[in-house]
Amino acid sequence: MTVVGLTGDEAVAYAVKQSKVDVVAAYPITPQTIIVERFSKYVADGEVQTEYVCVESEHSALSACVGASLTGARVFTASSSQGLALMHEMLYIASGLRCPIVMGVANRALSAPINIHGDHSDMMGSRDSGWVQIYVENSQEAYDWTLQAFKLAEHGDVQLPVSVNLDGFILSHLLEGVDVLEDGAVSEFLRLRKPLFTLDPDKPITVGALCLPDYYFEFKRQQVEAMQKVPKVLASLNKEYREVTGREYGVLETFGMEDAEAAILCLGSTAGTARAVAQKLRGEGKKVGVIKLWLYRPFPVEDIIEATRRVKALAVLDKAVSFGAPYGAVCSDVVSALHTVSERPRVFNVIYGLGGRDIEPSDVEFIFGEALKTAEAGVVKEPVMFLGVRE
Amino acid sequence: MTPEKKKSGWKSLPIGGVVLEPGSSLKYRTGDWKAFRPFVTKEKCVNCLICWIYCPDAAIVRKEKFVEVNYDYCKGCGICAVECPKEAIAMVDEQQ
Numbered sequence: 001m002t003v004v005g006l007t008g009d010e011a012v013a014y015a016v017k018q019s020k021v022d023v024v025a026a027y028p029i030t031p032q033t034i035i036v037e038r039f040s041k042y043v044a045d046g047e048v049q050t051e052y053v054c055v056e057s058e059h060s061a062l063s064a065c066v067g068a069s070l071t072g073a074r075v076f077t078a079s080s081s082q083g084l085a086l087m088h089e090m091l092y093i094a095s096g097l098r099c100p101i102v103m104g105v106a107n108r109a110l111s112a113p114i115n116i117h118g119d120h121s122d123m124m125g126s127r128d129s130g131w132v133q134i135y136v137e138n139s140q141e142a143y144d145w146t147l148q149a150f151k152l153a154e155h156g157d158v159q160l161p162v163s164v165n166l167d168g169f170i171l172s173h174l175l176e177g178v179d180v181l182e183d184g185a186v187s188e189f190l191r192l193r194k195p196l197f198t199l200d201p202d203k204p205i206t207v208g209a210l211c212l213p214d215y216y217f218e219f220k221r222q223q224v225e226a227m228q229k230v231p232k233v234l235a236s237l238n239k240e241y242r243e244v245t246g247r248e249y250g251v252l253e254t255f256g257m258e259d260a261e262a263a264i265l266c267l268g269s270t271a272g273t274a275r276a277v278a279q280k281l282r283g284e285g286k287k288v289g290v291i292k293l294w295l296y297r298p299f300p301v302e303d304i305i306e307a308t309r310r311v312k313a314l315a316v317l318d319k320a321v322s323f324g325a326p327y328g329a330v331c332s333d334v335v336s337a338l339h340t341v342s343e344r345p346r347v348f349n350v351i352y353g354l355g356g357r358d359i360e361p362s363d364v365e366f367i368f369g370e371a372l373k374t375a376e377a378g379v380v381k382e383p384v385m386f387l388g389v390r391e
Numbered sequence: 392m393t394p395e396k397k398k399s400g401w402k403s404l405p406i407g408g409v410v411l412e413p414g415s416s417l418k419y420r421t422g423d424w425k426a427f428r429p430f431v432t433k434e435k436c437v438n439c440l441i442c443w444i445y446c447p448d449a450a451i452v453r454k455e456k457f458v459e460v461n462y463d464y465c466k467g468c469g470i471c472a473v474e475c476p477k478e479a480i481a482m483v484d485e486q487q
Contacts (some may be wrong), residue, residue: 100408159406206410218401221409292482359392 001243008171009034011139012104012164012277013080014178015146017042018186022073025053025064025284030116032106036078052109058083062101064088067101072195074150077101081108088129094161094240095130095223097207097343100153100193101161103131106172106270107319109355118168124256124320124329132162132230132294133297138174141225142166145294146246147181147190151237151251154193157229167269167319169356176234179322181245189244193288210338227298234295251290251300254307256282260289261372263345265310265334266291270352274317277364288368296330301337309337314345314376315367319353327384348380353389365389421448425467427482433457435479442471442480 006014014037016024026036033260043052055061058079059354060260069075077089084105094101107121109115123133134149136142149162155362174363181189197205211219238249255275257263264274271292277287291307291314293300308314318328325332331349338344350367353359367387374380400476436457443451443458449459450465457479460471472480 096393096407197407197411204413206413206415207407208408209408211408214398215404215408218399219406220403221401222406227404 001179001181003177004181005032005175006143007103007173007175008136008139008142008166009106009173010038011143012166013038013155014180015143016076016102016104017048018075018183019074019147019150019190021050021052021341022191023051023065023068023075024077025055025061025068026077026079027055027058027061027083029080030080030081031108031172032083032104034172035104035106039178040075047142058086058091062087062238064174065100065101066090066094066097069094069101070097070197070199072193072198073098074154074193075101075213076103078104078106080106080299081110081116081122084126088126091126091129091131091161094334095168096219098152098159098161098226099161100150102146102149103161103163104142104167105163105165107165108168115355116168116190118172118319119354119356120165120318120320121354122342123163123165124322127165127297127329127334128225130160130168131297132158132160132214132227132295133165134162134294135165135296136171136294137269137271137292138171139174139178140247141294142171142244144182144249146235147186148241148249151190152154152230152234155233156194156196157235158226158233159196160223160226160230171330172268179245179247182263185244189241196278207284210282230298231295231303249294251293251295251303252307252322253294255279255292256287256289257291259271260311261287262313262315262368263289263311263321264315264317264364264367264371265291265293265304265330267296267319267330270317273359273361274364277361277368281365281368283295286372288366288372293330297331299337304334304337305341308345310336311345313371314347315350315371316347317350317352317367320363321351321354331384346374346378346380348374348382349384350387351384357388359387363386404439419465420463422461422463425465425468425483428462428467428485429460429465429467429471429480430468430483431458431460432481435477437477438478439476441474443474445470445474
């Protein structure tokens, strides 16, 4: 194995290069641009045989991807923020037609006001679009999950589009050492796609046909089933990936949860900060822990119940706001997941980092402090907290 | 008008709404959508085929000296009746 210096975006592009993707159609948008920029260089330099389709918008980009995917091709695209919002209509087409497209999403705030920095508003706004959602913590994970995403998406039991989400700028533009596989090892792990249907003049099919009340519901039920099969498929391919790389993946990762009384649950790069702070606090004798979700859709209910079995208070961090909802999206899901458990932790929500506002170790320490107080008191004082917002 | 058959459940339908059988739309008889039925007065019809060109559902059937309507697929839009230069087509209420 070789260690190379790659930003999060570059790590995704590198993984896509090794995945022997047939078609890429994308439109540049900060902070995702580097993904497709690097990839277009691979195309220009003849390092890949990919058909690179230049389009005039993200709506067209995903439309082209859907068409390509339906022919049986392995397809990739990338976007962020307004770009993802413009794709919104096509997100549902991709999942509804069961196109195993992989998309790198460098998460960024949505306008207005205009902002280019990282938060999760973009993908959280698309959480019901039928895409599998994976959130990564660093460049290494961006690389590893992109490779695994293709295998997950294209699995016969899944056949769903997958988004690999990396925090805009914090990860997309951060240069880190990434342990990459040899091309041959990637080809061994990720075989050619075996599509269920292809465009074949000898075996004509119709895709995208009208489907009225007598059948539509059945196809949505199939999508539900495919989502439910994701954790099992993921467990098997994570194991396979571990055998190749030695790196362990799953639906979530825990730190200190074996004896934690108070914990933070979060997605993406924030988990690194949370873990570092938790380590320090544990050194001071405070029983704190961290749960990092890799998989947000489908939501790993059973794993969350298991991970929070012993903890008394849980702070769920949301880097997006769901206006008018009782909590941020992640916290709403956590509360829903835990409501059937009789001995469940006291849960409160921390909305943070909107528009790319940084979360410092001192902020995390404050959250752990609140969680410890909640654990001791046994009641939630403030169900939703807006971290660091000026009054 | 579409023949009744037992509908498949989600477990047996091809995923993503893919239709594996070509030309199967013919089995979907849309004629029962119509509220008004075009009625051709054969004596007035000069077989100019303007209705045949205009019909969006290809539901006008050419005969040697006049046209007929395929009521299995005619949705009753009435374009033929409007376009007929000889007023040979009248729209009749389906209830009658």
